[in-house]
Amino acid sequence: MLLWVILLVLAPVSGQFGKVQNCDFNITFGVSYECLNMMKWQRSIDFLWDPLPLRTYKSIIFLQPPWTTVFRGERVNLTCKGFGFYSSQKTKWYYRHLGKEISRETQKNTLEVQESGEYRCQAQGSPLSSPVSLDFSSASLILQAPLSVFEGDSVVLRCRAKAEVTLKTTIYKNENVLAFLNKTTDFHISHASLKDNGAYRCTGYKETCCLVSSNTVKIQVQESFTRPVLRVSSFQPISGSPVTLTCETRLSLERSDVPLQFCFFRNDQMLGSGCSLSPKFQITAMWSKDSGSYWCKAATMCYNTTSNSLRSWIQVLIPASHPVLTLSPEKALNFEGTKVKLHCETQEDSLRTLYKFYHDGVPLRHKSVRCEKGASISFSLTTEHSGNYYCTADNGHGAKPSEAVSLSVTVPVSRPVLTLSSAEDLISEGAKLTLHCEAQRGSLPIVYQFHHEDASLGNRSAHSAGGVAISFSLTADHSGNYYCTANNGFGPQRSEAVSLSITVPVSRPILTLRVPRAQAVVGDLLELRCEALRGSPPIMYWFYHEDVTLGSSSVPSGGEASFNLSLTAEHSGNYSCEANNGLVAQHSDTISLSVIVPVSRPILTFRAPRAQAVVGDLLELHCEALRGSSPILYWFYHEDVTLGKVSAPSGGGAYFNLSLTTEHSGIYSCEADNGLEAQRSEMVTLKVAVPVSRPVLTLRAPRAQVAVGDLLELHCEALRGSPLILYQFYHEDVTLGNSSALSGGAFFNLSLTAEHSGNYSCEADNGLGAQRSETVTLYLTGLTENRSGPVATGVTGGLLSLAGLAAGALLLYCWLSRKAGREPASDPCRSPSDLDSQEPTYHNVPAWEELQPVYSNVNPRGENVVYSEVRIIREKKKHAVASNPRHLRNKGSRIIYSEVKVASTPASRCLFLASSAPHR
Numbered sequence: 001m002l003l004w005v006i007l008l009v010l011a012p013v014s015g016q017f018g019k020v021q022n023c024d025f026n027i028t029f030g031v032s033y034e035c036l037n038m039m040k041w042q043r044s045i046d047f048l049w050d051p052l053p054l055r056t057y058k059s060i061i062f063l064q065p066p067w068t069t070v071f072r073g074e075r076v077n078l079t080c081k082g083f084g085f086y087s088s089q090k091t092k093w094y095y096r097h098l099g100k101e102i103s104r105e106t107q108k109n110t111l112e113v114q115e116s117g118e119y120r121c122q123a124q125g126s127p128l129s130s131p132v133s134l135d136f137s138s139a140s141l142i143l144q145a146p147l148s149v150f151e152g153d154s155v156v157l158r159c160r161a162k163a164e165v166t167l168k169t170t171i172y173k174n175e176n177v178l179a180f181l182n183k184t185t186d187f188h189i190s191h192a193s194l195k196d197n198g199a200y201r202c203t204g205y206k207e208t209c210c211l212v213s214s215n216t217v218k219i220q221v222q223e224s225f226t227r228p229v230l231r232v233s234s235f236q237p238i239s240g241s242p243v244t245l246t247c248e249t250r251l252s253l254e255r256s257d258v259p260l261q262f263c264f265f266r267n268d269q270m271l272g273s274g275c276s277l278s279p280k281f282q283i284t285a286m287w288s289k290d291s292g293s294y295w296c297k298a299a300t301m302c303y304n305t306t307s308n309s310l311r312s313w314i315q316v317l318i319p320a321s322h323p324v325l326t327l328s329p330e331k332a333l334n335f336e337g338t339k340v341k342l343h344c345e346t347q348e349d350s351l352r353t354l355y356k357f358y359h360d361g362v363p364l365r366h367k368s369v370r371c372e373k374g375a376s377i378s379f380s381l382t383t384e385h386s387g388n389y390y391c392t393a394d395n396g397h398g399a400k401p402s403e404a405v406s407l408s409v410t411v412p413v414s415r416p417v418l419t420l421s422s423a424e425d426l427i428s429e430g431a432k433l434t435l436h437c438e439a440q441r442g443s444l445p446i447v448y449q450f451h452h453e454d455a456s457l458g459n460r461s462a463h464s465a466g467g468v469a470i471s472f473s474l475t476a477d478h479s480g481n482y483y484c485t486a487n488n489g490f491g492p493q494r495s496e497a498v499s500l501s502i503t504v505p506v507s508r509p510i511l512t513l514r515v516p517r518a519q520a521v522v523g524d525l526l527e528l529r530c531e532a533l534r535g536s537p538p539i540m541y542w543f544y545h546e547d548v549t550l551g552s553s554s555v556p557s558g559g560e561a562s563f564n565l566s567l568t569a570e571h572s573g574n575y576s577c578e579a580n581n582g583l584v585a586q587h588s589d590t591i592s593l594s595v596i597v598p599v600s601r602p603i604l605t606f607r608a609p610r611a612q613a614v615v616g617d618l619l620e621l622h623c624e625a626l627r628g629s630s631p632i633l634y635w636f637y638h639e640d641v642t643l644g645k646v647s648a649p650s651g652g653g654a655y656f657n658l659s660l661t662t663e664h665s666g667i668y669s670c671e672a673d674n675g676l677e678a679q680r681s682e683m684v685t686l687k688v689a690v691p692v693s694r695p696v697l698t699l700r701a702p703r704a705q706v707a708v709g710d711l712l713e714l715h716c717e718a719l720r721g722s723p724l725i726l727y728q729f730y731h732e733d734v735t736l737g738n739s740s741a742l743s744g745g746a747f748f749n750l751s752l753t754a755e756h757s758g759n760y761s762c763e764a765d766n767g768l769g770a771q772r773s774e775t776v777t778l779y780l781t782g783l784t785e786n787r788s789g790p791v792a793t794g795v796t797g798g799l800l801s802l803a804g805l806a807a808g809a810l811l812l813y814c815w816l817s818r819k820a821g822r823e824p825a826s827d828p829c830r831s832p833s834d835l836d837s838q839e840p841t842y843h844n845v846p847a848w849e850e851l852q853p854v855y856s857n858v859n860p861r862g863e864n865v866v867y868s869e870v871r872i873i874r875e876k877k878k879h880a881v882a883s884n885p886r887h888l889r890n891k892g893s894r895i896i897y898s899e900v901k902v903a904s905t906p907a908s909r910c911l912f913l914a915s916s917a918p919h920r
Helices: 002-010 033-049 790-819 832-836
Strands: 060-064 069-071 076-081 086-097 100-106 110-113 117-124 132-137 141-144 155-161 165-173 176-182 186-189 198-206 211-213 217-219 229-232 243-248 260-266 280-283 292-300 306-308 312-314 324-328 339-345 354-359 375-380 387-394 399-401 405-407 417-420 432-438 446-452 455-462 468-473 480-487 498-500 510-514 525-531 539-545 548-555 560-566 573-580 585-587 591-593 603-607 618-624 632-638 641-648 654-659 666-673 684-686 696-700 711-717 725-731 734-741 746-751 758-765 776-778 851-858 865-874 894-902
Touching (some): 060 117, 069 141, 076 086, 110 117, 176 186, 229 292, 229 312, 243 260, 243 292, 324 405, 339 354, 417 498, 432 446, 432 480, 510 573, 510 591, 525 539, 525 573, 603 666, 603 684, 618 632, 618 666, 696 758, 696 776, 711 725
Parallel strands (some): 069 132
Antiparallel strands (some): 060 076, 076 110, 086 100, 086 117, 117 132, 141 155, 165 198, 198 211, 229 243, 292 306, 339 375, 354 387, 387 399, 417 432, 432 468, 446 455, 446 480, 480 498, 510 525, 525 560, 539 548, 603 618, 618 654, 632 641, 632 666, 711 746, 725 734, 725 758, 851 865
16 A cells, blocks of 8 residues: 555656657657556655665756757746655746846746756755756757757757758768758657767758858767666575565666666576566575575666676575583582583584683683583682573584573672762762672672661662662761671671761852941942851851952851942942852852942033024923933923923933923023932023014105105014014015114115105014015105196295205204214104104005196116106096006106206215206
C-alpha cells in the first residue's frame, strides 16, 4: 500500500510528455507512453534507493518548444520541475540580462517568455536550478538545438530562415560540411554519442545578395547516469548468512524520469531471472560455493545505454563451532589461594584455531597453553577472581564464544577505611559531605553501615569492589565522630573514628538604611547597617552603591556593621552589602534609595511665532528648574494670578500655552515645587501688540457746500491698535501725505482745487498689517451766478478780493509759524473755527440753472506749475452731477479767473489762490 502512495505522489504530471514512436527519444516531443509508465515506476524506485534525499536535487527548466534560439517575437514556455512533493505549486523565477536580475513568482510551474537572457527557477521544496540562456534572435537565419543532449538521444537540429532567405541548407560541424539538406529544415542524429560532440551551424542564401550563416550551436553529449558502483552488505559473509547486492548510480537531473534496468552477475553469469527495475538483489544464503567475482550492469530501457560496475570479490567464510569451557578442580572453588585451570576446546580444533579467555568480558593476560585438543590456562585464586568466565575459538572465519562459567571466591572482609570528601569542604555548613567506606579485601557482597556518634546513618550493599559512599548536606548538628562497619557474613569489621568540626557560613545579610527624615534629601547623613544573623566570626562586611564599593568593616565577634554617608544627588540608586567569614560570601537584597534634590530657581522663557507678540498668537510659556528631583510641579502666573499648573513626572521643564489678547500684557512668572521647597522664577514682562482696526475717515469743511478754495480737513483714526500708528491719506489711490500718532488719529489739511473732487481714503499701519478705510466721495461746487455782464464781473471781483484777504492772513500765519521754529505735521493752515464748524461729507451736488463757475487746474507739462482757470458755463440740466473739468471745457465757456502757482511744497502749502485779472 505504501508503494502505491509513493508512486501516486512521485508520478510526473499529466501532459508534460507528448507523442513519440517506438520508444525513441525525440527532444522535440518527449517519450513514449510505454516509457512514461516505466518512468513512473522507476521514479518511485529511485526514491527508495537513491542515497541523496529529494530536496538535494536542483530544480530543472524544460523548454517548449525545446529550442534555446528562436526568432524575435516568438514565445517560449518554461516549465520548472522540482523534486519535492510540491513540483506543481508556487514557483520563483529569476531573469538576468545585462547585469540586472529580476525575480517574480507564479502560482504554477510554467512561465511564458520572449526576452533574451538567462533564466533560473526554484520549485517549492527544491534548490535553485542551473541557468538557461535563451536567445530571441533578430537574424534572418538561425540554427535551433535542444538545451541538453544525452547518450542515446534522438536529436533534431533545425535550420530556420525568414522569408528573404532561401533554404538551400548546408550543415557544418566544426566548420566542416556535414550534410546538404536542400529544402528540408531538420538534421537528425538518430543515436547521440560522444562522437557527435562539436560546434554546428547552417547556411542559406538571401534572394538579393549573398550567403547567410546561422548562429553556432555547441553540442555536448552527456551521460544519462553515472557509472554504477556495486555495494555489498558483506564481502566476507559467514556461510549461510544473507548478502544484499546494491547497484548504485545516479541519473542526470534532466533524465531523472528515465527508467533504468539493473542486472547482477557472478563470474559473468547473470543472477536471478534476469534484469529488473530494482537496484537491489538479495541472496538469502551464501555458501562456500557462492564465493566469486560479482558485478552489476545498469541500462536505460528506451535509449539502449548501458554501463558496468567494477568487479568485487566475495569470500564466504566457514566459522568454527562454539567451544566448551571447563574449570578444575570443581570442589575447591571457594577457597582463596587454590590453583584453578581453565580449559577451552572446540569440535573443529586445528592448529589454526585461536583461543582466548575472558573474565567478566575482559581478556585474561595469562598465556594459554596449546593442548592435544584445545587450550588451557592456570592461576591461583584471589578475591578478584570471582566472576564469570568464558572463552572464544577463531579459525580465521569468525570467533565463536563458549557459554559462561561462574566462579565465586569467598574472603572475610578486612578492617574498612572511612574517608571524608575533602578537607576544605568539611568546615562549610551547607556543603555536600561524602562518607566513603571501603574494605580492601573481602568476598562480595559486602554490607557497609555508617555511624555518627553511635547513631546509624544507614547501610549500603556493595556487589563490586570499591566500597560504598553516602552524601548529605552539612549543618551545625553534624559536628562529631564518624565511623563505618563492613560485613560479608564472616563478622563485622569497624573502621577508625574520624572527627568532624563544622564551621557555619554566614547567612544572607540584611541591609537597613536610616535617614533623619522620611525622605532622604541632599545633605542628610545616611547610615547603612548590615547584619548576618548566622555565621561563624570574624565576619567582614562590604557596602556597595550600584555595585561600586563604598567601604568595609570587620566584626571580630559577630553582629552588625555600619557605614555613614553624607548624601548628594549622585547617591540615588541601589545599595547592597556583603558578608564573608572566609567560607562563602553572601550578598544582601538590593535596597533602592531616592535622594531628593530641592529644585533650583526656575527659568521662565516665552516662545511666540514672531518676534513681537500679537493678539491672537499662541504664546508658549516654558518653565524649567535645571536642578531638582522629579516629579516637579510647575505653576504659571500673570500679574500674580495663577494661569495653571503642569506636572513634569520625569523632570525637565513644563509648557503652558496661551492664546493672546490685549489683557495678556504684563508681568509673568513661574514657580517650581517638588515637595521640598518652592522656587519662584524672575519676573518677565510681555507686551502684546494689537493690530490696527479698520480706520474711519472723516472730512471737515467750513461750510455745507464745499467750493474751490475751501480748507478741507481729513481726519483718519483707528479705534484699536498699538501705538505708534502711521496714517497715510489717499485721493484716488494717490498718496496725499502721512502722519504718525500715538492716539486720537491723525489730521491732514487740504486747500481745495477743482481736481480735488473724487474718492478719498486713508490707511493705518502699526507694523502688524495695514488697514484701509472705506472710501469717502467729495464733490466741489462753484458760486451761483444768475446775472451776466457787470454783475458777474462784480461778483467775481468780490470773490477775488476775499481770496486775497484770506491769502494774506494765511501767509502771515505761516510766517509766524516759521518764526516760532516749528513745521506743522500736516497742513497748518487749518483755523480753529473750522474745527468747530459743521463738517458735512459731500456725495452729490445739485445743479444750478444759472451760469456757474467751474474750477480746474491745468498742468500741461506735468511739472510743479499749476495753471488755474475759472470758466462760466451754462448748465442746462437741473440735476447734473459734478463731472470732470475736462468735460466742462466746451465751446462758449468764458474764463472768468485764472492763476499760475507752484505745486504744493512745504513752503507753499499755506498759499491760497491769488487774485488775478479775469479773462474776458
